Amino acid sequence: MTFEPDSPLACEVLASPNFEPRRDGRRPTILLLHYTGVPTCAKAVDWLARPESGVSCHYVVDEDGRVIQMVRESMRAWHAGLSCWAGETDINSASIGIEIHNPGHDGGYPDFPEAQMQAVEALCRDIVARHGIRSERVLAHSDVAPVRKKDPGEKFDWARLARAGIGHWVEPEPISRSDRGIGMGYGGALVAEVQGMFARYGYDLEPDGDFEEKTAFVVTAFQRHFRPARTDGRLDQSTITTLERLLAALPCSRLT
Ligand SMILES: [Zn+2]
Numbered sequence: 001m002t003f004e005p006d007s008p009l010a011c012e013v014l015a016s017p018n019f020e021p022r023r024d025g026r027r028p029t030i031l032l033l034h035y036t037g038v039p040t041c042a043k044a045v046d047w048l049a050r051p052e053s054g055v056s057c058h059y060v061v062d063e064d065g066r067v068i069q070m071v072r073e074s075m076r077a078w079h080a081g082l083s084c085w086a087g088e089t090d091i092n093s094a095s096i097g098i099e100i101h102n103p104g105h106d107g108g109y110p111d112f113p114e115a116q117m118q119a120v121e122a123l124c125r126d127i128v129a130r131h132g133i134r135s136e137r138v139l140a141h142s143d144v145a146p147v148r149k150k151d152p153g154e155k156f157d158w159a160r161l162a163r164a165g166i167g168h169w170v171e172p173e174p175i176s177r178s179d180r181g182i183g184m185g186y187g188g189a190l191v192a193e194v195q196g197m198f199a200r201y202g203y204d205l206e207p208d209g210d211f212e213e214k215t216a217f218v219v220t221a222f223q224r225h226f227r228p229a230r231t232d233g234r235l236d237q238s239t240i241t242t243l244e245r246l247l248a249a250l251p252c253s254r255l256t
Contacts, residue, residue: 006058013068022074022093031128037103044060044101048099054078058071098127100152104150121160124164136250140153143225154223155228173227173237181236227239
């Protein structure tokens with residue numbers, strides 16, 4: 001079982017049996033980035049190719065920049081799990097998934113090497129261009145599943161992708177050293193307002209005014225992606241200002 005790679009950047013096809021047609025004729029409008037979270041890339045690919053794993057992705061990028069395609073882009077790969085973004089709950093049908101090999105937070109979380117980042121950048125650019133994926137829909141797994149997932153994590157260089165024209169990004173507001181922000185247990189109008197801003201950006205969050213665990217997970221996911229200097233899940237002014245800037249930078253059509 002094999003196929004022709006969709007991207008000229010894929011040097012190898014290692015077909016996974018874990019896929020199905022995209023549901024309701026959906027086309028990919030989200031590019032979702034992950035880390036593998038296992039010790040070696042070979043282990044990751046082996047697992048994603050086993051029927052009993054029940055998981056897969058479209059591409060895997062090894063530390064040396066090697067790109068392996070595992071599922072055709074036209075098909076629904078199984079990488080997102082229970083997740084939600086901007087009202088879409090079938091993220092697998094609506095996305096293309098890239099697994100970037102990195103052992104992850106539980107495996108020492110090494111830096112993403114330069115050769116790997118170059119390959120990720122080129123692959124993202126190719127996919128975004130071919131499918132017309134909008135910048136604000138290039139996302140982390142943690143953005144669409146903030147309670148369950150941390151990947152690809154705060155070491156992933158979203159600013160670099162943005163410099164290459166990929167993804168939605170604004171310069172994060174610097175952190176004021178004295179500003180520890182507010183955390184779990186707080187409630188009120190400010191919390192409701194900021195929860196509403198996260199929801200407008202796309203995060204799955206109710207503006208109920210209670211700073212409970214789910215809100216802390218969403219704040220942490222946001223920080224990992226957009227304000228990686230501190231990922232403590234607390235609402236400080238830097239986080240809020242960065243979120244405001246991102247909302248202001250959304251294309252007008254996105255808000256209607
Ligand atoms: Zn993931």
